[in-house]
Amino acid sequence: xxxxxxxxxxxxxxxxxxxxxxxxxxxxxxxxxxxxxxxxxxxxxxxxxxxxxxxxxxxxxxxxxxxxxxxxxxxxxxxxxxxxxxxxxxxxxxxxxxxxxxxxxxxxxxxxxxxxxxxxxxxxxxxxxxxxxxxxxxxxxxxxxxxxxxxxxxxxxxxxxxxxxxxxxxxxxxxxxxxxxxxxxxxxxxxxxxxxxxxxxxxxxxxxxxxxxxxxxxxxxxxxxxxxxxxxxxxxxxxxxxxxxxxxxxxxxxxxxxxxxxxxxxxxxxxxxxx
Ligand SMILES: Nc1ncnc2c1ncn2[C@@H]1O[C@H](COP(=O)(O)OP(=O)(O)OP(=O)(O)O)[C@@H](O)[C@H]1O
Ligand SMILES: [Mg+2]
Numbered sequence: 467x468x469x470x471x472x473x474x475x476x477x478x479x480x481x482x483x484x485x486x487x488x489x490x491x492x493x494x495x496x497x498x499x500x501x502x503x504x505x506x507x508x509x510x511x512x513x514x515x516x517x518x519x520x521x522x523x524x525x526x527x528x529x530x531x532x533x534x535x536x537x538x539x540x541x542x543x544x545x546x547x548x549x550x551x552x553x554x555x556x557x558x559x560x561x562x563x564x565x566x567x568x569x570x571x572x573x574x575x576x577x578x579x580x581x582x583x584x585x586x587x588x589x590x591x592x593x594x595x596x597x598x599x600x601x602x603x604x605x606x607x608x609x610x611x612x613x614x615x616x617x618x619x620x621x622x623x624x625x626x627x628x629x630x631x632x633x634x635x636x637x638x639x640x641x642x643x644x645x646x647x648x649x650x651x652x653x654x655x656x657x658x659x660x661x662x663x664x665x666x667x668x669x670x671x672x673x674x675x676x677x678x679x680x681x682x683x684x685x686x687x688x689x690x691x692x693x694x695x696x697x698x699x700x701x702x703x704x705x706x707x708x709x710x711x712x713x714x715x716x717x718x719x720x721x722x723x724x725x726x727x728x729x730x731x732x733x734x735x736x737x738x739x740x741x
Contacts, residue, residue, distance in 0.1 A: 467491060467492060467493040467527070467528055467529075467622075467623075467654060468489070468490070468491035468514060468525075468526070468527055468623065468654070468656070469489075469490050469491075469524075469525070469526040469527075470487045470488060470489040470490075470510075470513070470523070470524075470525050471488060471523050471524045471525075471526075472486055472487075472488060472522065472523035472524075473486070473487040473488075473513065473520040473522065473523035473524070473525060474486060474487075474520065474521055474522040474523060474677075475509060475513065475518060475520050475521050475522075475677075476521055477509075482677050483506050483509040483677050484506050484509055484510060484513070484520070484677045485506075485676065485677035485678050486523075486677075486678060487506075487510065487523070487677070487678070487679060488679070489510075489672060489679060491654065491656060492654075493622070493654055494649070494652055494653075494654055495649075495654060495655075495669045495670060496645070496646070496649045496654075496655045496657070496667070496668045496669045496670075497654075497655065497656050497657070497668055497669065497670050497671070497672065498657045498658070498659060498664065498665040498668035498670070498671045498672070498685075499511075499656065499657070499658045499659075499671075499672050499673075499674060500659065500660065500662075500665050500671060500672070500673045500674070500688075500700060501660075501673060501674035501675060501698070501700075502660070502675070502698055502699050502700065505674040505675050505676060505677070505698075506674050506676070506677040507627065507628075507658045507674055508627050508628075508658070509677075510658075510674065511547065511625050511627045511656070511658055512547075513525050513532065514527060514532075514545050514547075514623070514625050514656065515527070515532075515541055515542050515545040515546075515547055515625065516532040516537075516538050516541045516542060517547075519532055519533050520532075520533070527541045527544070527545055527623070528540070528541070528544055528622060528623075543568075543572055543619050543621065544621045544622050544623060545621055545622075545623040545624075545625060546568075546613075546615075546616025546617070546619060546621040546623070546624050546625065547616070547625045547626075547627065548609065548612050548613055548616060548624070548625070548626045548627070548629040549612075549627050549628075549629065550627060550628040550629060550631050550632060551632060552605050552608030552609045552612060552632065553608070555608075555612040555615075556600045556608060556611060556612065556615075558600065559599055559600055559601065560596075560597065560598075560599065560600070561587070561592075561595050561596055561597070561598050561599070561600055561603075561611055562580075562583050562596035562597065564600055564611055564615055565582075565583045565586055565587060565611065565614045565615045565618050566579050566580075566582075566583050566618065567615060568615050568616065568618055568619040569582050569583075569618045569619050569620075572619060579618075582618040582620070583596065583614075583618055584596070585617075585618075586614035586615070586617040586618040587611075587614050589614065589617055589644070589647070589648065590610035590611070590613050590614045590617070590644050591610065591640070591643075591644065592607065592610055592611065592614065595607075595611075604637065605632055605633050605634075605637055606633045606634070606636070606637025606638075606640050606641060609629055609630070609633065609637070609641055610640070610641065610644060612629075613626075613629075613641075613644060617648070621653075622653065622654060623653070623654045623655075623656065624645070624648060624653055624654070624655050624656070625656045625658070626641075626645065626655070626656070626657045626658060626659075627658045628658055628659060628660070629641060629657075630642070630659065630661065630664065631659075631660075638661065638664070642664060642667065645657060646667065660700070662689060662700070662701050662702060662703040662706075662723075663703055665685055665688070665689065666685045666689060666703050666705075666706075666723035666724060667685070668685055669684075670682065670683065670684060671683065671684070671685050671688040671689070673688060673694075673695075673698065673700070675698050680694070680698070681694060681695075685723045686720070686721050686722070686723055687721075689702060689703055689706045689721070689723045690706060690710065690721035692706070692707075692710050703723050704725065705722045705723055705724055705725040705727070705728045706721055706722065706723050708728060709721050709722045709728050709731075717735070718735070719731050719732065719735070
């Protein structure tokens with residue numbers, strides 16, 4: 467559904483921001499892209515909806531090549547993008563106009579448009595917010611309006627480029643919940659983040675470094691590669707640090723990325739030991 471084949475891309479003709487990317491993202495999956503500053507995450511994201519085109523190799527989205535000008539409209543309306551700064555993304559002062567902006571440009575007629583706005587706001591937990599002013603919202607709510615604006619176009623893919631970076635922990639958790647719900651309803655989610663706790667909740671994690679994918683796998687696999695992650699200046703989730711330390715001293719626990727699971731596993735071990 468999203469297919470990068472040997473993709474290279476340079477902004478300045480000297481240094482490759484993407485340097486041989488091979489990446490396949492299955493329909494309906496929740497994928498996280500991790501990487502330090504300047505590793506190429508945003509450049510990769512912009513290749514998914516044809517904002518950037520590869521210099522070498524190909525990107526296919528939903529069976530269409532991003533380099534084919536006739537596919538640009540289809541790809542852009544099916545791969546919604548949400549960026550870091552909530553204030554950069556809202557275009558209208560009234561929420562309903564903001565959410566309607568995308569589908570209106572797609573030519574969706576008026577009665578359906580209203581329905582889509584209502585549905586999209588409901589999906590992000592902002593039902594009844596139609597007549598509110600966008601500038602009266604918190605950062606987290608603004609990001610949810612930005613997502614609603616994408617949902618109103620009924621895309622199959624949602625790409626979030628550090629969309630939670632400017633939010634507080636509560637706003638981040640709310641955004642994650644919305645993404646998980648959308649994913650459960652069948653949407654493909656590509657979340658770019660440097661928060662390990664977010665990556666821990668994905669189906670698959672890909673780690674970028676200097677324009678290359680250097681690690682790929684389940685969160686347990688990737689976040690368990692402590693040394694590799696530290697070399698890339700990426701933090702390891704607290705539960706993974708503790709479970710790795712415990713294993714080093716001979717306590718037989720798995721690499722856990724979720725604190726609750728680690729507690730559960732330790733409780734089982736302790737209970738087993740007491741019998
Ligand atoms: N518009 C641009 N013009 C020139 N070089 C750029 C441009 N945008 C990014 N780059 C360079 O391309 C490389 C990858 O940048 P990119 O923005 O994709 O990284 P990133 O992983 O998203 O970083 P961050 O975590 O800071 O958002 C970096 O070396 C960066 O300096
Ligand atoms: Mg970026």
